[in-house]
Amino acid sequence: MFASLSLGASLAANAGGFVAPVVDTGVVSPVIETAPVADWAGGYAGLTLGYAFGGDDRVGFHETATGDYLGDVGKLELSGVNAGVRVGYRWQRDRWVFGPELGFEGGNIDDTMSFENTLGGTTEVTSKIKNVLALRMKTGYVVQPDLLVYGVAGIARAKVEYNVAGTDGSGGSISEDSDFSKTGYILGVGVEKKVTDRMSVTGEYEYASFGKTTRNYVADGGVSTQATPEYHNLKLGLNFKF
Secondary structure, eight states: OHHHHHHHHHHHHGGGOOOOOOOOOOOOOOOOOOOOOOOOOEEEEEEEEEEEEOOOEEEEEEETTTOOEEEEEEEEOOBEEEEEEEEEEEEEETTEEEEEEEEEEEEEEEEEEEEEOTTSSEEEEEEEEEEEEEEEEEEEEEEETTEEEEEEEEEEEEEEEEEEEEEOTTSOEEEEOOOEEEEEEEEEEEEEEESSSSEEEEEEEEEEEOOOEEEEEESTTOEEEEEOOEEEEEEEEEEEEO
């Protein structure tokens, strides 16, 4: 009798709900870890090697005294190999990397053209970018721990050799004032990949423009033209972090 009452009480106590047994399956939930962002901050120095192309410096002449336009004789298409050195510093905020870079480049970015002039002789025009000193601001984003993509914007000071020389029909010479310096701008994009913690390689595209500069030369009272040097530049580089 008492056993029956005890069994009934036990059944009544459990009538409120069923408690499922805990089964250990042995499966552990995976722990998702965020990939670390590499350290790009700090100072660096480097070397560059580039090839400039697509330069467009149109040559047209005016009479200096009257300003009358004498005509367009063609364009100089500046191109050539260039090399440089650079030094910079970068700050990093999470995946954003930014900082200034000072660079100096020189080489053979030039072109020459010749034509028959109105004096019965031949005129030769040469434009050459002798060197460029530039202060660039680079802003980039770390897409992978060892890979940075960035944009480039900067100001540049170019030393340009611009010659107009030739002869007239009587064998006399035509001369022109030569070198000048001009400030312009540089825009571009680039990518940088770490090889080691302190060494990386870069690939860059840049466009450089140095505006208009009037050049004069002596020929039948004086003639002027405008130098408008510009070019595109593809560069490979090597950086060493301090």
